[in-house]
Amino acid sequence: MSTRWFGQPIPRVEDERLLRGAGAYLDDLGHDALAAAFVRSPHAHARITDVDVSAALDVEGLVAIYTYDDLPDRLAEPLPLLIPHPTLTHGRTPYALARDKVHHVGAPVAMVVAEDRYLAEDAAERIAVRYEPLPAVVGIAAARAAAHLVHEDVPGNLAARMTQSTGDVDAALAAAPHVLSLDLAIERSASTPLEGRGVLARWDAEARRMRIWSSTQTSTGVRAAVAAKLDLPLVDVDVITPDVGGGFGVKIMHPWPEEVLVPWAARLLARPVKFVEDRREHFVASAHERGQLHSVRVGFDDDGRLLGLDVRFWHDHGAFIPYGLIVPIITSTQLLGPYKPGAYRVTFDSLYTNTVIVTPYRGAGRPQGVFVMERVMDAIARELGLDRTTVRERNFIEPHEMPYDHGLVFQDGRPLIYDSGDFPASLAKLKQLVGWDDFEQARETARAEGRRIGIGLACYVEGTGVGPYEGGHVVIETSGKVKVATGLTSQGQGHQTVFAQIVADELGVPLDDVEVVTGDTRRFGYAVGTFASRAAVMSGSAIALAARAAKEKALRVAGDALEANPDDLEIVDGVVRVVGAPGAEISLGTVAVLSNPLRYAFDTAAQAATQFASGDPAKPPVPEDDEPGLEGRDYFSPMQSTFANGMHAVVVETDPDTAEVKILRYCVVHDCGTLINPRIVEGQIHGGVAQGVAGALYERMAYDDAGQLQNASFMDFLMPYASEVPSSVEIDHLETPSPMNPLGIKGAGEAGVIPGAAAIASAIEDAEGIVLTSMPISPSELWELRRSKETG
């Protein structure tokens, strides 16, 4: 029998190439290309009164300088608002180059194209832009106060206000025996992939076709955007995603100004043009996430059961809102986690500030929501003197209540219905893994040694694998090799490996014979993109269906050739054979030859095929409803998301003098349905946990009141090194298969990051006996909290 690959923790097929340095990231391409550099605003908010390029013109190697006034037609219009929403009444998007105002530090004002990047920057430095500074709106408080406006025609800096509710919250709170109010805050952070953004464009003047490589999470999205902006037929634009050095959300945004300007310049100059973002640009000109303030009232009974939850929050989306309301909608729905809230009402304001735009970063609004809900759980436990796990257990949705309908609308516009999950079982596993019930003993031992330790936990539910669809294409070539394509993109998740595992099993071919291509519109034109932990669920399912279609055809064609009933055939190691009839077999490559009734024989496979009958002379060579070739193409479009879930527990030690926080243990129980490759899933959790820890203890965007990002470099933005992450992450999986797709999988990409801040806050609170209301927390902030507690 052939091996079953699904579920095996095999090493990745991507790795040998990458380890040999043969990866091809964006900047590894286009050595013949001109280089673009950008003049960017040094002000958070200003009117541009003059752009003087004269001093730049004699820089050797300069090719062109463009400002807003050079932009033609649709390029001169604001960039698209990608995801409109009825409540997004005041959506504003930027121009590709600033028109008469800049709205954040880093906004592009002029594009310089030169023979290389050194020269482009030489010229950019000499362009003199005169600004008339305007008051900057920085932070949620300033945005709400609206003493100044980011956009003159947006009153109150308010882009959208949205409310969802189930039940009568006011009545529930009025009748509740206990009511608590909490004010909670999460600061800005960012995806921060190690490779920034980048785009390369080649215009083929003879064919009048555009070819673009972009370090993006959606090649089809970039393709449609560029075609529209440059007025090109979609069929004449190819977008190829090369190796991408991480995304984590930020590269789902499209089109970036640079993504339309670079192809435009390439066409105008009839030369390839490349832009590769540097690190400072990534901090001030890509996107951030997370910044929210929440004000919560919760009513509960004497047992700690929720009766009503009223959440009001404010979301800082930066200077523009091209990606719409996805992040705050996710916060407002996924805040509920594994719990039944009783009556629930959530209202958010999405506010403009003079800062970098906000688009999803791994977790996408969930870390904030989970922080809020888990703070509520801990507050109830404290109020009633209950164990924190007891309060959670009492509020869980029980397995027999699945599917569970919250009566709300999720980010995809579909009802928020959990498909599966066993929360009590997950919590039991977590308590066991971390030794929750024995912790008091450990605490006492530590105390006796003069050490402070604390334990915390947090639970989440994550809607993964959102629609609308993805597709897969599987071709069996006459060599017997299987070529697979899907439209969504990869940024290091190991898609080539897991999709190959799926196809090898579905078809019965050796894993090495399967080659997977992602994110290349030449190979697959219909796709949405890689976000919302959807790749395995959506493309994995579509590819499985496509492989099944290819297999069905293979068995049909082989059945004709072997004069056997297709139901009696099996495929093992790339050979179709009649079950129980040794020797009656035909290789898949030969079947591929037979499936395409050509007149010409090119190769040995074609010659080998001549021994088989060449079809029924009473039918046309390609029968009606059939097509030549051994291929399968299919799409997967589920009714709704699947819902993965998990729980993290963390043990911390806080230094009595310095208030430094050290993570002693980090435990994860995770349910992402069936696992295609456990090693890859664990790698995703490791990476997510590191980002969660970073977001809890180190990373934040430090804007000053003038809107200058004071830590816009890797020297000042404290991304963790190997020495700052917990030295082990203990993982236990629970596999409740999703009923929503043919493979039973749920997404796994984002999970690791989601409950980090909540769990760590809970643990620090437990160690210190100080209530935490805001994350991240630095040692000096913790030290201040201690001091204010002592001084009462």
Added chain:
Amino acid sequence: MMRVDITVNGRARADDVEARLLLVHYLRDVCGLRATNVGCDTTSCGSCTVLLDGASVKSCTVLAAQASGHEVTTLEGLNRSDGLHPVQEAFRQEHGLQCGFCTPGMVMAAVGLLADNPDPSEDEVREGLEGNFCRCTGYHNIVRAVRAAASGGRA
């Protein structure tokens, strides 16, 4: 323009370069060795790590001119025809990479670390790799890979 004589991956070269050209750009654009990546502009990320006379350095912080008269080894210099270098192989076995962008620098830093300390403890590996960012893996499997490569070398 100035003349530099640099031995790159065992091969002696002579090139005319601008005085301001960084070693990383020399390697990528002049030598065509594009494994070495650039991830920052403040000498913080280590994506650009190469060996200069056997010691790991950040090639974004060395001028090509400063490397003149010296030997540089990049990730490509580890490649062999018969499989992977033990450190590369350990990264593959331990799933020590995801997007792979940090990997060339991380592998070279690890090679440099193991040259100094052939049998590092977990803490020594973590400290030794301080200076190299990875945003994908959370470092666990990288640390595991370096330790595996160390014990593989010992065996």
